[in-house]
Amino acid sequence: MLGFDSSTSKLTRRSFLKAAGATSLGAAAAGSLGFGGGALAALAQEEAVPENEEIVSTICSANCFQACMLNAHVRDGKVVKMSRGDYPEEIYSGCCLRGLSIPERTYSDNRLKYPLKRVEGTERGAGEWERISWDQAIDEITTQLKAIREEYGPRAVTFGFSSGNYRGQEAATIRLAFTVGGCFLQLMYDWAVGWGTNRVIGGGTFGYSNEPKDMVNSKYIIVWGTNPVLTTPQTWRIILQAKDNGAKLLCIDPMRSATSHYCDEWIQIKQGTDLYLALAMLNEIVKEDRIDVEYVKRATTAPFLIRQDTGLFLRRSDIEGGELADVRDAVTLNTAGSTKADPAYVMNEVTGEIALYTECDTPVLEGEFEVRGIKVKTAYSALKEHMAAYTVEDASELSGVPVETIRELVDIYTSDEPVMAYTQFGIDHYRGSHLWGQTLAIIAALTNNLSRHGSGLGGPGCPKGALAPLYVNPVVSTGVSPVDIANMDPRLCSAAWLETVRTGKYCGEDYPIKAFVGATGNPASNYPQQRLWLEDVVGNLDLIVTTDIEMTDTARYSDYVLPASFWLEYPDIRGNFSNPYLVYGGKAIEPLWECKNDSEITTLIAHGLGYEEHYPYFTDEEWIDIGLDSDENRARGIDHATLKEKKAIRQLGTEEEPWMVGGFEYDNEFPTPSGRAEIYCEIPTACYEYGQDWQSEAKDQQFPVWLPPFENWPGAEIRSKYPLGYLQLHQRGRTHSQWFSSETLREIDKEPLLHISRPDAEARDIANGDVVEVFNDRGRCVVKAVVDDALPEALCYIPKGWQRSQFIEGGYQELTANRADACAGSYVYYDTAVEVRKVEE
Secondary structure (H helix, E strand, O other), rough: OOOOHHHHHOOOOHHHHHHHHHHHHHHHHHHOOOOOOHHHHHHHHHHOOOOOOOEEEEEEOOOOOOOOEEEEEEEOOOOEEEEEEEOOOOOHHHOOHHOOOOHHHHOOEEEEEOOOEEOOOOOOOOOEEEEEOOOHHHHHHHHHHHHHHHHHOOHHHHEEOOOOOOOHHHHHHHHHHHOOOOEEEEEEOHHHHHHHHHHHHHHOOOOOOOHHHHHHHHHEEEEOOOOOOHOOOHHHHHHHHHOOOOEEEEEOOOOOOHHHHHHHEEEEEEOOOOHHHHHHHHHHHHOOOOHHHHHHHEEEOOOOOEOOEEEEEEEEOOOOHHHHHHOOOOOHOOOOOOOOOOOOEEOOOOOOOEEEEOOOEEOOOOOOOOOOOEEEEEEHHHHHHHHHHHOHHHHHHHOOEEEEEHHHHHHHHHHOOOOEEEOOOOHHOOOHHHHHHHHHHHHHHOOOOOOOOOOEEOOOOOOOOHHHHHHHHOOOOOOOOOOOOOHHHHHHHHOOOHHHHHHEEEEOOOOOOOOOEEEOHHHHOOOOOHHHHHHHHHHOOOOOEEEOOOHHHHHHOEEEEEEEOHHOOOOEEEEEOOOEEEEEEEOOOOOOOOOOEEEEEEEEHHOOOOOOOOOOOOOOOHHHHHHHHHHHHHHHOOOHHHHHHHOOOOOOOOOOOOOOOOOOOOHHOOOOOOOOOOOOOOOOOOOOOOOOOOHHHHHOOOOOOOOOOOOOOOOOOHHHHOEEEEEEEOOOOOOOOOOOOOHHOOOOOOOOEEEHHHHHHOOOOOOOOOOOEEEEOOEEEEEEEEOOOOOOOEEEEOOOOOOOHHHEEEHHHOOOOOOEEOOOOOOOOOOOOOEEEOOOO
């Protein structure tokens, strides 16, 4: 029933390998290309296009942020191969093995082909399914949802949508939750560093980077806590171009990563100590006043006067009086432009009197003063005092990075050459990672490494704003408000959701969760502490419905599984993070088997619940029209017909002037309260509130502080019981849990493996290929081991993305904790300690 009828397509693993795999070996041999660019580009051009072949321009929609444009080669209604497509700028063009293997995923035996229902009387996860019709599936699902909502209220239903499909269809699924009401499960990962940079330069949790192309202007690129050779190969190609232009590459990483081999210098750091190293660098910079004084006075809040009684900036309303003096709170003080509305004072070095920062070009940078009986000091003076505790000597002892190397990093940042700190989500997965982001942003601000080309903080920086109407306007075309929007809670955070399912309480309120409806994600695989999902969700809910393209862990433990169309089976658009383009992906083939688009499935559910008027049926083309319906796009001249014709249109910057987060030399401002880089955060807040005590930590975070990881650092108490730090690293053959079943990619990555250092393996009598158990108090998994000399002692990892069925026993996410940083609100996956023992035969 679930098998693949080979008559549907002539594509086989062997023909795919012949078409793509041989050339990919050339790319691997090229090494420095990762697995994109040159050698693979040849694949796209090496054969003449047959007369009966149609080439459809499309887009890879995985959440790796690379957003590769691809060509689907179609013969007789079947996709026979993929080749590299071209952006208007060559620097953003590329592809990888995952993109080239999309036809294999399209026609895979693992594709979900028909609606499935768990066989009555069998346990969830047992794999016993019966094929049913779409009419039966929608009728039974919506009948049960209506009964649950009638008995327990709208809050009894949780809708969970993730980032597995970076297209308009992703946003269309979110509209379902906003239309019918209920709980919208708020994801909690990958934004911690961005929450820290947001305190300094604004831009939200994903808007802290210049566009990647700007790195070709860098003179130093510090790759910190990420491995772009494997994880972001197209960005790695840009970094290599910067190197060809003379940039020096440095890599800061606990292990000898693939990226470190191509860098001029590898700086080995002890796991979990990155924040302390950054704090010591900042202290060294301000202690010696190695800052760009002119830029700091003009473009940062360093000269602003801080009241010593309240800890807030001295403002015009403090001196002149008025309403603003009485309504300051976290919301108003952290709103972009709020400080300009009630300007802060600086001390004018010419007159010796206070002046509004908006009216003074000669502010004093350091000093303590008294203004009308109010004691104040400059933010820069306060920063100096605060940072004095973090010495390079202490940082060296804790992190293992030599003092002279720390000072070398300081020299780089103060060299008057543009420095880019390129990061993604490695450090993001520790407690306190937002403070690391805050520290790096302050360093960049003080050294003029924000608003000039080639400088800044690298990472996901280009907002995918084209899809905003789909998110914020649940019912765009009808003009009718969603009926149950008052009962909608879009901030039911996932870290507390599992407990909510168990207890029926969330932030002190009743949330009798009884049903979960999910799409475009695989939470059972990707949420931490997987046993809790299997126990609390699978064990306590009355109904679990999953829409997906493959039989994932989440689908396996569901009651109903609905088959979604894959990327080649419908037209759509994608707004990108790792380049500034909005892209059109054409439809290459008709949907296979009985698969339907996510938007059509959610429409059927909405209609089954009685919301036909509020959730009308839209064609694929109409969904694209809705996604493009914004004043911003109209101002850019972007519409459906133009995008379809051009395939890719720049949304930000120009080819000549790459987009930058903030650039004062171009009369831009940072999206912060003052319009400047904020080196002092008046009232630090939490990214999300879900009942956690964030206030006790936030009250001390006006400047960044050392906040040690929970488990994965040398000084953690738990390490006496579980002595190994544990990571779940991204690999080139998967994006999160996508491509987990790709037969071709499994040729070079066959099964889950525990990577363990040689000293740790020898201490446990473990050799290559031995079966081992990885365990802690939360769970366990059983896998084969590989002794990895790239790892330091006391650190191990299992590559991310494998499903439970691919382990000998258990699963790698059983070991991580359902725990988030209190302020950053982001899961701390890497903040995990384990032990490993050999499984005796």
